[in-house]
Amino acid sequence: MHHPNQFDLLRSRRFLPLFGTQFLGAFNDNLFKNAFLVMITFYGLSAAGLDAKTLANAVAGIFILPFFLFSALAGQLAEKYDKAQLARWVKLLEIAIMALAGVGFFQRNASILFACVFLMGVHSTLFGPLKYSVLPQYLRQEELLGGNGLIEAGTFIAILLGQIAGTLIVQHAPHASAPIIYACVGVAVLGWLFSRSMPAAPPPAPGLAINWNILGETWHILRHVHGNRTVFHSLMGISWFWFFGSVYLTQLPDLAHRTLRGDPGVYTLLVTLFSAGIGIGSALCEKLSGRRVELGLVPFGSIGMSVFGADLYFALTGAPAAMPYTVASFVAEPGHWRVMLDIMLMGAFGGLFTVPLYALVQTRTEREFVSRAIAANNILNALFMVVAAGMSIVLLQAGLSVPMLLLTVSLMNIAVALYIYTLLPEFLMRFLVWIGVHTLYRVRCKGLEHIPEHGPCVLVCNHVSFMDSQVIAGMVRRPVRFVMDHRIFKVPVLNFIFRTAGAIPIAPAKEDPQLKAQAFERVAQYLAAGEVVCIFPEGGITRDGQMQAFRPGIDQIIARTPVPVVPMALRGMWGSFFSRKDGAAMMKLPRRFWSRIELVIGPPLPPEAADRQALEAQVRALRGDWR
Structure with missing residues (x-):
């Protein structure tokens, strides 16, 4: 006899259109950004006379900026309007942005493409509160954890596939703009078609008066979620994961090239393992928790992140030092298996850490405020990622090696986890009960x-x-x-x-x-x-x-x-x-x-x-x- 599980949701109109819309949006973000970055890094595309390294960092910063500026507005819109209709509007915006990006690719105009990076950040900012706050409207209580797991797993898989696709398309046609234009616009149109099948999701606060004061509304949202200790500290936990993950993902290129002596294919392999790990951990949440929002998985996830993060440092110190490694020779070397396992398991335990926190925010926040709580989460995520980048720069310039930086973050994870569980002993209590x-x-x-x-x-x-x-x-x-x-x-x-x-x-x-x-x-x-x-x-x-x-x-x-x-x-x-x-x-x-x-x-x-x-x-x- 078949027992219901989260993958049954992929056959349901309550979930599949939302999943497809989100998956294709995340895929297109990274398809476009990586194609742009490859053009900057390898094919001489430039703007304002800046070097490739500066431009690449500028792409990351410009994409994050709208999360600071417009998350508060995005949360209000998701409370005031039908979320399915809002999703369709956002997808139409994506089509327009990708059409503009097509002009930039055709003209090799970096300024236009930078503007599109900012606009795609706006697109993601608007869709973020919507995708998580609509889940409690579409899914039953026992389906919520599985639905969050699929969204989280799908997002990281889409990010990975988008990065690979953007790189490959430009590498195989570096001087032809048509393939990347067709790909970006085509994915945007497909995402819009998925959004058209999303069921109606009536607004929880249709009478909400939009506050156009960005700073004032941002402060109001953060102050409101701070009043709910459980929700606020859950948002801080999610943001800490993005801090942790952004440090690792940012350092993986250098780790693959300088520490492990690998070629670009080795970097792609490491990103694949980390993303696949997050997908596996996210999908396992429902199985391990018996279809309930199980807070006991949160400490379990944080323990695994620290254990395998610390073990990665020791695995790197004992890794072979031949040069250079291709993907095939890297995988064939037994000394690298521990490195690959550590990276994948870090991702898996990260999935176990974050998915219950998202579900907790959805279930413990007032119904009419869920979208704005997710908006607060996006603001905090962006802030933590900026701080992570700044800390990494300071520590690396102070003389730390990349492996030492990664070990430092893993040890910081222990301190942060203990602090959160001291503030919210419910997490540790549920962990002891679950174990x-x-x-x-x-x-x-x-x-x-x-x-x-x-x-x-x-x-x-x-x-x-x-x-x-x-x-x-x-x-x-x-x-x-x-x-x-x-x-x-x-x-x-x-x-x-x-x-x-x-x-x-x-x-x-x-x-x-x-x-x-x-x-x-x-x-x-x-x-x-x-x-x-x-x-x-x-x-x-x-x-x-x-x-x-x-x-x-x-x-x-x-x-x-x-x-x-x-x-x-x-x-x-x-x-x-x-x-x-x-x-x-x-x-x-x-x-x-x-x-x-x-x-x-x-x-x-x-x-x-x-x-x-x-x-x-x-x-x-x-x-x-x-x-």
């Missing part, structure tokens, strides 16, 4: 759709082991606030997870009546705020594998705050290292590894029908005979 659950168990979840997407509810579940709350937290898409025995709450390492997740410690009235009263008060506060609360009504972890009678605490909670109650059952946890089978939990040798377990969720009960006897019967039925 623990997916290392120990193969989890199958049934009935996840029964948990309401919005609004308050109470989850009730049987209690088998010390890992029960982590398994539930790992499977349920919404943040869950657990009510748990205060002794479990204090378990080392788990305590960090519970505190970060907003868990509620509770004790029996005869042991600590004040703590019990405080727990019921916090439950009421969470439910009043529209959150999800989970309790284990048996009052403790089973000692014999059998369910115990539910205690009256659940009745008190529902009587005080009447909300829907969702029964659920864990199956297969009895006998695990964290259960009390054959002795105290966590005090015996583990006998099972990566064992199969299930979380089964039943339909919600209305509060008037959710007494403890009815809920106990529901949970027993869901659990069945499998303990």
